[in-house]
């Protein structure tokens with residue numbers, strides 16, 4: 453048996469006036485996925501436990517059969533794993549953004565999507581000046597760096613992208629004074645750094661402070677294969693999902709040109725999934741960040757287009773392979789959470805799914821679509837792990 457889960461991150465949405473009251477999913481031409489929806493079981497699933505932040509970390513863990521309320525310690529330990537940093541029990545990983553402060557205001561959570569080379573120079577400088585045996589700074593991807601702190605004090609922090617345009621001093625992290633102190637000192641060190649002077653000369657935002665958030669201790673997940681008996685592969689561009697793959701025990705191929713944006717390498721991802729199946733993996737979890745990223749940017753056209761690319765360039769290719777592979781197979785298509793364009797952030801509402809089982813001969817139902825209103829709302833799963841249990845074992 454082959455198992456395929458396709459996750460267009462954040463593709464589910466609310467009705468949009470300019471689309472005549474339809475959602476982006478109802479508008480996009482996703483004819484391949486919708487053809488399969490007609491002969492699939494459809495329904496709704498709650499992927500984020502009530503009371504938890506609707507982050508991609510919690511939602512995707514849930515889809516894989518884990519309970520995020522029990523196992524998720526923070527996003528930074530997942531990113532640390534993806535970056536190849538081995539954490540010890542007494543260490544805490546802390547996401548360290550390079551941000552742009554202007555006077556009292558935080559104006560950019562990414563210092564203009566800071567280039568990798570600049571981030572590397574600046575984080576090395578910060579590590580030299582502020583690091584110690586117990587505090588080590590690491591470069592990541594773009595503005596997303598990491599602090600590994602030994603025997604760290606308590607930290608309660610707000611993600612910088614949630615406070616843009618606000619007086620940052622009001623949102624400084626709570627807990628141990630050391631974090632506020634490090635942030636203040638980083639600003640003093642960075643504001644006159646030659647690289648920042650050069651950036652400003654070129655009209656780029658200065659990376660003139662670090663901002664801490666997303667902290668957590670080393671995680672512990674049971675190996676996915678132990679519970680579900682399938683050998684898994686993760687296909688993704690983003691470190692968060694790569695970190696989940698590390699902890700769950702999945703293979704995780706590098707996909708050249710996979711970016712996490714609408715300009716990602718769709719064909720390359722489909723090919724990686726097919727290769728994984730050919731090489732004996734039983735299960736592929738294929739994640740595409742593009743619809744979520746478009747939602748955060750308020751890009752309606754991009755969100756619709758990214759779904760069409762996913763349908764034509766990924767879904768159609770992998771489905772074609774599975775249909776002809778000579779083995780029974782199951783396919784689950786669903787987002788991890790909704791990211792409504794109107795609010796440009798995630799919600800914890802239940803999300804639609806379609807579940808195809810090649811062993812079940814369902815009569816085609818023309819009223820079924822992969823969309824918020826096209827699924828059977830009476831087929832409701834209380835958690836992602838309940839759906840995973842059903843998908844892998846029933």
Ligand SMILES: [Zn+2]
Pocket residue numbers: 461462507508511744788789
């Ligand atoms: Zn997500």
